[in-house]
Amino acid sequence: MKIALLGYGRMGKEIEKIAISRGHEIVIRKAADTEIDITQADVAIDFSIPTSAFENITNCFRNGVPVVSGTTGWLDNYSKALDICEENKGAFIYASNFSVGVNIFFELNKQLAKMMSNIDNYDIAMEEIHHTKKLDAPSGTAITLAEGIIENTSKENWDLDEASSENNIPIVAKRIPEVPGTHSVWYNSEVDSIEIKHTAHSRKGFALGAVVAAEWLLGKTGVFTMKDVLNIS
Numbered sequence: 189m190k191i192a193l194l195g196y197g198r199m200g201k202e203i204e205k206i207a208i209s210r211g212h213e214i215v216i217r218k219a220a221d222t223e224i225d226i227t228q229a230d231v232a233i234d235f236s237i238p239t240s241a242f243e244n245i246t247n248c249f250r251n252g253v254p255v256v257s258g259t260t261g262w263l264d265n266y267s268k269a270l271d272i273c274e275e276n277k278g279a280f281i282y283a284s285n286f287s288v289g290v291n292i293f294f295e296l297n298k299q300l301a302k303m304m305s306n307i308d309n310y311d312i313a314m315e316e317i318h319h320t321k322k323l324d325a326p327s328g329t330a331i332t333l334a335e336g337i338i339e340n341t342s343k344e345n346w347d348l349d350e351a352s353s354e355n356n357i358p359i360v361a362k363r364i365p366e367v368p369g370t371h372s373v374w375y376n377s378e379v380d381s382i383e384i385k386h387t388a389h390s391r392k393g394f395a396l397g398a399v400v401a402a403e404w405l406l407g408k409t410g411v412f413t414m415k416d417v418l419n420i421s
């Protein structure tokens with residue numbers, strides 16, 4: 189496949205290595221405000237910045253190029269992007285986290301939330317830890333985890349404040365140099381705690397997942413998720 193990398197930072201460079209090792213060619217490496225002709229590419233992979241993702245993605249839809257996006261912090265415009273995808277009969281996969289491990293962890297989190305939903309005396313808490321260069325907080329992955337809990341419990345929202353209200357899930361976002369991404373969910377009671385945790389050891393898992401998603405998306409029309417790609421039921 190001829191791949192356009194929309195965003196050529198830490199993730200763009202990691203994706204390039206994996207894409208080349210799987211026999212693909214990188215035809216575009218887009219950083220800030222570069223003019224590109226997206227129609228040269230068979231597929232685009234967007235790992236850019238929150239303020240540019242929507243424009244990058246919708247430019248692909250308007251030019252008939254399937255797009256995989258992992259950029260976080262732009263989801264206020266997600267439903268608008270889906271409308272533009274549909275209008276143009278585009279192909280799209282967004283995931284807050286492309287690693288196989290985190291996508292399993294998302295399902296585990298929902299199952300645990302369902303089990304805990306009728307049990308009293310446990311307080312939910314979440315933590316995400318990332319490198320100090322990260323622009324957004326909480327992480328997209330933490331928001332997806334919180335949404336999985338909200339779908340399955342009486343919690344109504346998430347909150348970056350530890351002294352969150354009873355109906356909200358408190359998320360603590362820590363920034364520590366070089367950490368690729370660690371997410372924990374706790375259920376704490378007076379007598380014990382249950383913890384589930386995912387630790388990324390590098391960015392390789394995110395990058396491989398994004399390339400596999402791009403390979404899977406080629407030739408399809410519509411909006412998909414990593415559950416479709418990984419065939420998780």
Ligand SMILES: NC(=O)C1=CN([C@@H]2O[C@H](COP(=O)(O)OP(=O)(O)OC[C@H]3O[C@@H](n4cnc5c(N)ncnc54)[C@H](OP(=O)(O)O)[C@@H]3O)[C@@H](O)[C@H]2O)C=CC1
Binds near residue numbers: 198258
């Ligand atoms: N879903 C997932 O699995 C994962 C998601 N992410 C997310 O991916 C995004 C990128 O992360 P990361 O690679 O670490 O960040 P970086 O800051 O290393 O890279 C972002 C890149 O985007 C470029 N950029 C800026 N403006 C534009 C634009 N208009 N069009 C295209 N590119 C642009 C920047 O260029 P310049 O340097 O010139 O400004 C930079 O090269 C973040 O939102 C992060 O949260 C990260 C890891 C995994």
Ligand SMILES: O=C(O)C1=N[C@H](C(=O)O)C[C@H](O)C1
Binds near residue numbers: 284285318319329368
């Ligand atoms: O910015 C990062 O680095 C990461 N961002 C994603 C997120 O916000 O969840 C995924 C991963 O945790 C790394």
